[in-house]
Amino acid sequence: MRDVLTEIWESIRRNKLRTALTGFAVSWGIFMLIVLLGAGNGLMNAFMTGSEGLATNVMQVGGGRTSKPYDGLKEGRWIDLDERDVQLTGSEVFADHIDQVISSVSTSATVSYGKKHFSGSIEGNFPARQQMDKIEILYGRFLNEKDIQESRKVVVLPEDRAETLLGNEIRDSGARMGTARNTSKSLGISSGKEVHVQDLLGKYIRIGDFSFRVVGIAKANEESNSNTVYAPYTTIRTIYGKGRVVDDITFTFHGLNSQAESDAFEDQFRATMNVRHRAAPDDRRALWIWNRFSQDLQMNRGRNILTTALWILGLLTLLGGIVGVSNIMLITVKERTHEFGIRKAIGASPWDIMKLILAESVTITAFFGYVGMLLGMFACTILDKTVGQSSMSIMDEEIAMFVNPTVGLDVAIEATLVLIIAGSLAGLFPARKASRVRPIEALRAE
Amino acid sequence: MLIELKNVNKTYNNGQPLHVLKGINLGIDKGEFVSIMGASGSGKSTLLNILGILDNYDMGEYYIDGRLIKGLTERQAADYRNHMIGFIFQSFNLIGFKTAVENVELPLFYQGVPRAKRHQMAMEYLDRLGLADWAQHYPNEMSGGQKQRVAIARALITNPKIILADEPTGALDSKTSEEVMQLLGKLNREEGVTIIVVTHESGVANCTDKIVHIKDGIIGEIEDNREHRASVFGTSTIMK
Numbered sequence: 001m002r003d004v005l006t007e008i009w010e011s012i013r014r015n016k017l018r019t020a021l022t023g024f025a026v027s028w029g030i031f032m033l034i035v036l037l038g039a040g041n042g043l044m045n046a047f048m049t050g051s052e053g054l055a056t057n058v059m060q061v062g063g064g065r066t067s068k069p070y071d072g073l074k075e076g077r078w079i080d081l082d083e084r085d086v087q088l089t090g091s092e093v094f095a096d097h098i099d100q101v102i103s104s105v106s107t108s109a110t111v112s113y114g115k116k117h118f119s120g121s122i123e124g125n126f127p128a129r130q131q132m133d134k135i136e137i138l139y140g141r142f143l144n145e146k147d148i149q150e151s152r153k154v155v156v157l158p159e160d161r162a163e164t165l166l167g168n169e170i171r172d173s174g175a176r177m178g179t180a181r182n183t184s185k186s187l188g189i190s191s192g193k194e195v196h197v198q199d200l201l202g203k204y205i206r207i208g209d210f211s212f213r214v215v216g217i218a219k220a221n222e223e224s225n226s227n228t229v230y231a232p233y234t235t236i237r238t239i240y241g242k243g244r245v246v247d248d249i250t251f252t253f254h255g256l257n258s259q260a261e262s263d264a265f266e267d268q269f270r271a272t273m274n275v276r277h278r279a280a281p282d283d284r285r286a287l288w289i290w291n292r293f294s295q296d297l298q299m300n301r302g303r304n305i306l307t308t309a310l311w312i313l314g315l316l317t318l319l320g321g322i323v324g325v326s327n328i329m330l331i332t333v334k335e336r337t338h339e340f341g342i343r344k345a346i347g348a349s350p351w352d353i354m355k356l357i358l359a360e361s362v363t364i365t366a367f368f369g370y371v372g373m374l375l376g377m378f379a380c381t382i383l384d385k386t387v388g389q390s391s392m393s394i395m396d397e398e399i400a401m402f403v404n405p406t407v408g409l410d411v412a413i414e415a416t417l418v419l420i421i422a423g424s425l426a427g428l429f430p431a432r433k434a435s436r437v438r439p440i441e442a443l444r445a446e
Numbered sequence: 447m448l449i450e451l452k453n454v455n456k457t458y459n460n461g462q463p464l465h466v467l468k469g470i471n472l473g474i475d476k477g478e479f480v481s482i483m484g485a486s487g488s489g490k491s492t493l494l495n496i497l498g499i500l501d502n503y504d505m506g507e508y509y510i511d512g513r514l515i516k517g518l519t520e521r522q523a524a525d526y527r528n529h530m531i532g533f534i535f536q537s538f539n540l541i542g543f544k545t546a547v548e549n550v551e552l553p554l555f556y557q558g559v560p561r562a563k564r565h566q567m568a569m570e571y572l573d574r575l576g577l578a579d580w581a582q583h584y585p586n587e588m589s590g591g592q593k594q595r596v597a598i599a600r601a602l603i604t605n606p607k608i609i610l611a612d613e614p615t616g617a618l619d620s621k622t623s624e625e626v627m628q629l630l631g632k633l634n635r636e637e638g639v640t641i642i643v644v645t646h647e648s649g650v651a652n653c654t655d656k657i658v659h660i661k662d663g664i665i666g667e668i669e670d671n672r673e674h675r676a677s678v679f680g681t682s683t684i685m686k
Contacts, residue, residue: 002561003555003561010543010544014543339541339542341539342539342540342541343541343552343556344524344527345498345500345527345533345539346527346528346533346552346553346556346600347524347525347527347528347529347553347556347557347604348524348528348556349520349521349524349525349556350520350521350524351521352524352556438500438501439500440495440500440501443500443535443539
């Protein structure tokens with residue numbers, strides 16, 4: 001091994017400039033590949049931030065408005081879900097696939113604690129919601145069965161709402177894009193002594209005309225359930241007189257493994273529910289169905305397409321470098337023909353000669369490729385520190401352009417493999433050429 | 447017989463077919479110091495290439511130590527060259543970017559001898575040829591005679607059955623030529639190395655014990671030259 005490296009070093013040393021120029025092309029190729037993949041990842045991560053926290057075997061159903069006349073009724077009719085729909089969903093009809101069914105009701109109310117208050121939506125919900133929406137509890141607990149059975153007046157507050165009630169500025173709660181907001185808010189608000197949100201646990205806050213005890217603080221989810229205050233389903237239904245109407249039905253399912261199966265089940269479910277509400281079975285607007293599984297599949301497909309496209313672009317860029325290496329190796333072989341003749345005369349086999357060229361090609365490619373890869377990763381880190389921290393404000397919502405635009409270890413390993421293969425390919429033809437020259441002809445060459 | 451050639455024929459087919467060797471029959475014993483002499487175009491270089499397994503032949507048989515050398519793959523040929531033959535070239539053919547000792551080591555490298563062992567052996571051989579001080583020098587820092595001695599050390603290091611020397615003095619002045627030929631003679635006498643020298647210089651041939659004259663692809667007279675009194679121009683040959 002050391003002998004091979006010595007040989008390579010001797011050869012490269014004699015052609016420093018040439019090797020460096022060729023190496024630059026390889027570095028550039030792999031640099032582009034890494035940066036492209038990193039940027040692609042950043043883009044996809046930004047898209048995914050909302051849904052990545054959610055369980056994928058969940059469907060959510062809500063009321064809608066019919067778009068087709070059916071059963072003697074005109075289109076444009078509003079449809080509300082009610083508790084019988086919940087029962088139907090959880091009944092034998094769908095037992096093959098549906099596991100757990102919950103529903104929620106919500107209302108708007110003013111929430112206050114001392115002098116601070118805010119208006120927002122209060123959602124009556126079930127303990128299972130925590131699993132389905134992957135609600136992260138920072139302090140205390142989520143709702144439990146006892147809360148539901150006894151219709152207790154308890155709430156789980158999202159962290160930022162809790163901060164509002166305490167009059168604190170919003171602290172960095174792990175939300176990346178909070179940075180920009182924090183600075184703007186902390187300029188305006190000068191809060192005296194800060195009270196920690198944890199201290200709200202066990203305290204009573206007012207929601208509308210009633211007192212609720214705070215039992216938990218949830219981590220604010222930037223996208224979906226950002227500012228929802230959770231209370232027991234039964235409590236909200238009773239207090240606000242919602243009757244049998246529910247806002248949504250959410251259920252977990254199993255045994256749907258492909259897009260086709262998922263679509264088929266969705267159609268069957270839609271038809272059954274639609275007919276119960278006297279809407280056309282194939283009316284896609286009568287009910288609103290959010291199938292997180294198929295959405296997840298689509299997201300993954302989109303991600304794969306993007307990644308593949310970026311790989312192809314990167315590899316094409318790299319190809320230029322590879323051709324360069326191949327070219328240089330051809331020149332090297334031509335220059336060293338006489339030397340190879342000597343080596344063959346004193347006992348080098350064709351494979352010995354081939355090894356020499358291949359090893360040199362792989363070494364040049366791998367070394368410069370590695371440099372390019374490190375620079376690429378460095379560039380990704382810079383991207384993360386700059387563009388990755390900024391966000392755009394669209395319709396009052398903060399949207400991050402890039403989230404964590406870096407590549408993982410897997411890409412690094414793949415890129416290393418690509419380099420080794422590329423180096424071998426680049427060296428293959430020159431090496432074959434070198435190994436095939438007959439010794440007497442090689443000795444005659446100058 | 448260490449080397450045996452039976453009716454060896456060789457034709458080059460570059461456009462006009464050129465019949466270079468027209469049935470060579472030759473036997474060389476172990477420990478002989480032979481020169482093959484002939485004018486340019488006589489076929490002596492082709493014969494040397496065949497003897498050195500650098501080239502193949504069309505017809506006949508060639509044995510080294512009883513082993514038929516015919517239809518070998520490149521790999522086998524390389525292996526035989528490596529183990530059985532040591533080459534000394536007119537233009538030395540040392541590798542320019544390797545030091546003297548590295549050049550001498552090279553045949554052992556292709557035999558897979560470990561680094562330390564082959565370095566030690568190469569130093570031994572350089573020492574025997576009086577070049578120990580020059581071991582770390584590159585070929586372009588040495589004189590012609592020194593380069594040729596490095597090449598001889600490289601040829602000897604694998605302890606081959608035959609040393610093939612192709613015009614070993616062709617690039618040297620007369621004094622150095624003399625020294626190189628004496629060195630070869632000494633190696634032959636004292637260590638029993640079988641040496642075949644190809645030359646067109648009668649003076650060089652005269653240093654050897656047996657002179658094989660080749661002309662137009664056929665072996666002519668085989669002169670016993672143990673007295674080293676061959677005529678300056680050789681017998682029955684034109685002056686070169």
